[in-house]
């Protein structure tokens with residue numbers, strides 16, 4: 001049993017490495033092999049990156065790194081994160097293609113955009 005498990009572990013590590021490499025390289029002609037999560041940081045009163053392009057079914061995760069509270073609130077499309085205090089995150093999954101402009105409800109000069117492409 002020990003001999004078998006050594007081989008199995010090595011194969012597992014190889015597969016895990018490939019998965020990590022794929023996760024670190026969004027876009028760039030990757031095959032869309034299932035839903036992805038895209039990170040948007042909030043710091044210095046800005047969304048970074050300000051615009052993200054995803055596929056339908058993907059999830060955007062906003063994380064606030066400022067001392068001030070922020071939100072991500074859609075201009076028109078009817079979605080909103082809760083108030084995010086420092087260190088808090090919120091995830092929203094986008095099911096249908098379209099362009100979603102958004103802003104921070106506390107600081108409306110903070111704006112961003114989620115572009116959702118067809119799968």
Ligand SMILES: [Cu+2]
Pocket residue numbers: 069070071104105106107110
């Ligand atoms: Cu804000």
